[in-house]
Amino acid sequence: MQRAEFYQLAGVILDLAVEAHALLRGATQQEVPGVREDKEQYPNATVTTITIMNAIGEQAMGKPQGTYITIDAPALRSENPPVHEEIAGLLAQKLKLLLQKWHVGPADPVLVVGLGNWEATPDSLGPKVINQFTVTRHLLKYVPQNMPPGTRPVSALAPGVLGTTGIETAEILKGVVEKTRPRVMIAVDALAAGDLQRIGSSIQITDTGISPGSGVGNQRTGINQQTMGIPVIAIGIPTVVHAGVIIYEALSQIQQAFPNVNLQLNQAVAQNLARNVLAPFGGNLTVTPKEVDDLVHNLAWVIGNALNRTLHATLLQAKAAIPLH
């Protein structure tokens, strides 16, 4: 059984388009019709841009049409403030690109959403970002005289997760969008990767929003232009790997060790695996490194810094001392 098939059976979703693409291309590196991949090299990072160009690419990738930019920066995982700042700058540059694509002007209102569960460390990236950038919407409303002209109204929300609120996150956000009318939403979420090495070191930015069923907290409804009525840019960083991934990894190692035996998993065997090993807790089993708390702490800072650079160019130029609310 191919990896792709097993993942489907085991409920493994690859949130990163760059991984989904690699999986499709397989060992032979065949082209996937309707999908383009470009690479750029930076001193401390590689940037891969996957473009899903049409319905054929969409079908093949199982992801909506659009742009998926992945910054791979293993140095994010070490305590190296100058590199963290450098990557924040790179992230800001890519965010600006996507905002331009949607023709978002420099003073257009933006709503930043921190998805995930504050109380579960690997899923807390989104809520933690909320405290790391400057919110201005209320200041422009109540003390406009204190704000440099051209300041962008930025608002922020950490809506919580279905298990805590009983409400689909998309329902909450749709309500808030209707009441506050931002021009674009930027949603930050913790992702599940298909490779442990990507935990805390890959950043995906996409103009397609959050797909249903993706993210560590498994959104049931998509958060995207279709459901929100405004463009949704998503920033995601893997903090976990689905348990099914390391199981398939283990099987591949075994197969290599027994080259004369065809261990080709059949449907029944794979199903047994999924049912007997991965079933507890509704199959929602993830693999995380112990130091995930430090990773999340650093990553929240990087994203917050990038959001300030992207959204508050005017404010930063004015070297304004923004009053605390």
Added chain:
Amino acid sequence: MQRAEFYQLAGVILDLAVEAHALLRGATQQEVPGVREDKEQYPNATVTTITIMNAIGEQAMGKPQGTYITIDAPALRSENPPVHEEIAGLLAQKLKLLLQKWHVGPADPVLVVGLGNWEATPDSLGPKVINQFTVTRHLLKYVPQNMPPGTRPVSALAPGVLGTTGIETAEILKGVVEKTRPRVMIAVDALAAGDLQRIGSSIQITDTGISPGSGVGNQRTGINQQTMGIPVIAIGIPTVVHAGVIIYEALSQIQQAFPNVNLQLNQAVAQNLARNVLAPFGGNLTVTPKEVDDLVHNLAWVIGNALNRTLHATLLQAKAAIPLH
């Protein structure tokens, strides 16, 4: 200058109707037209019900028409679990009364809202309550077969505060109410009292919702039937006292010490006080006891316990083992 006048000048708001009423009645205990006060005695608590009956009472009290029940239970402030449970039972009884008043049926959907700022201890009561009762709305939607018949859909939200989100709390809630259509909202908030002795020991339950400008976090827009479109029951417990209160208190003590001098504050003196002593930080200065973290911890448990008793009678009767989401 009378206390009431000084409070107005200094921006002191008395969130508890029972205190506002006492202030109006003054030393002479005069009747306030349009307002009724009833008292009940319980082993560990006194319950005072203020009813603002008409527009005249509304004007006098500066609070909307409706019922304001205050449970005074000094024992809440000590570590005494059996008494905490007793007070939770009493709170549940009063909550049921208000739900009946609005003809809310036993299976009607309820949205519980935890107002306030998670990160500022005295203002964190609302958000902390959110984790202390059972949320069922999503379970009834996704695993109805696991839920006893008649289970009430309960959802919960901690929307954050204006300074963090840049969005008026009322805007967020109005959006969520429109999307999820609860029958009634129960809003939990930390209050400001006019007497240090009430911190952590008085619970106010009202069917009038949250008035603009009240609460520790100072809601700018009211959260009530008019703004939400559904009845709003508010549960509030004082965790702070406005700094202006203890200043007036001190002045009264001085006056008593100099009975022959008329220290009668005039407008100018009082304004100087407010401007020179209370002005820093936008006048948002509150007095809190050091152990406010323990108080809030215990109070969140009491309110959560009362909410479970009030909202989940069926569920508790079924002695159901509610599956974790």
Added chain:
Amino acid sequence: MQRAEFYQLAGVILDLAVEAHALLRGATQQEVPGVREDKEQYPNATVTTITIMNAIGEQAMGKPQGTYITIDAPALRSENPPVHEEIAGLLAQKLKLLLQKWHVGPADPVLVVGLGNWEATPDSLGPKVINQFTVTRHLLKYVPQNMPPGTRPVSALAPGVLGTTGIETAEILKGVVEKTRPRVMIAVDALAAGDLQRIGSSIQITDTGISPGSGVGNQRTGINQQTMGIPVIAIGIPTVVHAGVIIYEALSQIQQAFPNVNLQLNQAVAQNLARNVLAPFGGNLTVTPKEVDDLVHNLAWVIGNALNRTLHATLLQAKAAIPLH
């Protein structure tokens, strides 16, 4: 390769004696010399007591001589307050047994230690317990007149983890023990299980303390009578499973599917597995369910409740309203 061998190679440690024992006994249920196992049945729990009686048992089990009581209560994993209280009572009963074994008197001072990392959810059980029971040592020192006669001095500490403090937890605790002279230490820690079903449902109580290398946070130095100079009772609940466990589980399933092929792992294959699949992040990869935050929340309450029943019999009998510090 047998499971035990693979676990050793992959760095999997079974913190629960009941699991280590089962592994040793194997499919044939052979007796392990020097080890005794007893079972008791309760309405909502099974209690298994493993006694390592001598050096032979110690060597076989890889755990120090002593008593290891495991309460298995799957109902702990659902939201069922009455059952939680019942299990807390059972835990208290077993704790009292171990205290008696060490001849700890009803007013002897006890230090409760919450091991683990507050910021990493699955490892936060210990620190979270610290807020869930009554600390009295300072009250007896500063306001003895407020405390019923016979109140036990109880102190508490959450010392943090090596990665945050740079100090071995055992060093911190040894220092505090020397300064405060408790009669016994009770250490609470999150454990790693060998079976996902045990996450959040098994409680181990042992009079042997914390072994080096055990616990989610991987203590490097043991915390036990030898290192502390006083008896150490440990309470542990699994919140994770080592990633190596589910890999071996998967291999077993595959082997069953290919009964005619001998997939017997040899040293080289197993080493490759450990090196290529489990190596990232220093091999510290754990599997957790998504809802681990709710589990930890509930378990902290159960342990705190049991500690109050065990340590504060006099205080509870006096129905004392313990003043907040």
Added chain:
Amino acid sequence: MQRAEFYQLAGVILDLAVEAHALLRGATQQEVPGVREDKEQYPNATVTTITIMNAIGEQAMGKPQGTYITIDAPALRSENPPVHEEIAGLLAQKLKLLLQKWHVGPADPVLVVGLGNWEATPDSLGPKVINQFTVTRHLLKYVPQNMPPGTRPVSALAPGVLGTTGIETAEILKGVVEKTRPRVMIAVDALAAGDLQRIGSSIQITDTGISPGSGVGNQRTGINQQTMGIPVIAIGIPTVVHAGVIIYEALSQIQQAFPNVNLQLNQAVAQNLARNVLAPFGGNLTVTPKEVDDLVHNLAWVIGNALNRTLHATLLQAKAAIPLH
């Protein structure tokens, strides 16, 4: 009654030497024997150094002999990252001065202690700092090959507060110092000021440690060279003002308004004030601004940044990517 007398009666302690000195000098700006004050001006800060030179100064000031440097930087209170970084640099410069005074070498081991209560926002500054700088002691012990030569061993501890642990903080720290043998301790604490304007804008650095009874959490035992056996440098920032301060402030305003009446507080009046207005909650009433959570968040970053600059010059020069623990 003079302010100094009233403060004593009301239990107001001025943690900042610069305020205690001003109080002593009074309106007439008289010299205080045994005390010297020097001022330096920086672009965004004023630095005042109080030196208590001998026993006479000690007695007058009620503070131990030594150096008290106060950085006054009102810009700390606005969201202005470049200024925050500038002040962090200035703080580092002053810390280096005190370390030199104690002849602490560049590779001598340092223990940083975060005093205060994690759960009470105004008192959480110390514990929050603990996550904001690099801890190296364990890395030098377990992976020395990864560390640049000359890296200083730095450890960190947030010992909690008496009300939570039942143990005097000094007892915990003394134990840890004996076990880990640092060359110097740096203790970070939230302070109480005598002026609301100093909240979040003054930083005191002193080589005299923490005096008994000072700090928001009111240490009962001093944490200083005498009790710890090693030099203790304390960094403190006011986050509250004692309620007695604003009461005296109010009285002064009233007196100004009635110049012909001598309101001179006598002992009895002042005692009544303290007993009737300030007594609840053991007199531990503090005044805080609502946005204290944002202040503490920013201040923790500033102190952490300064600690890295002060303690890890070698590490920063090596531009080392410090591995996460």
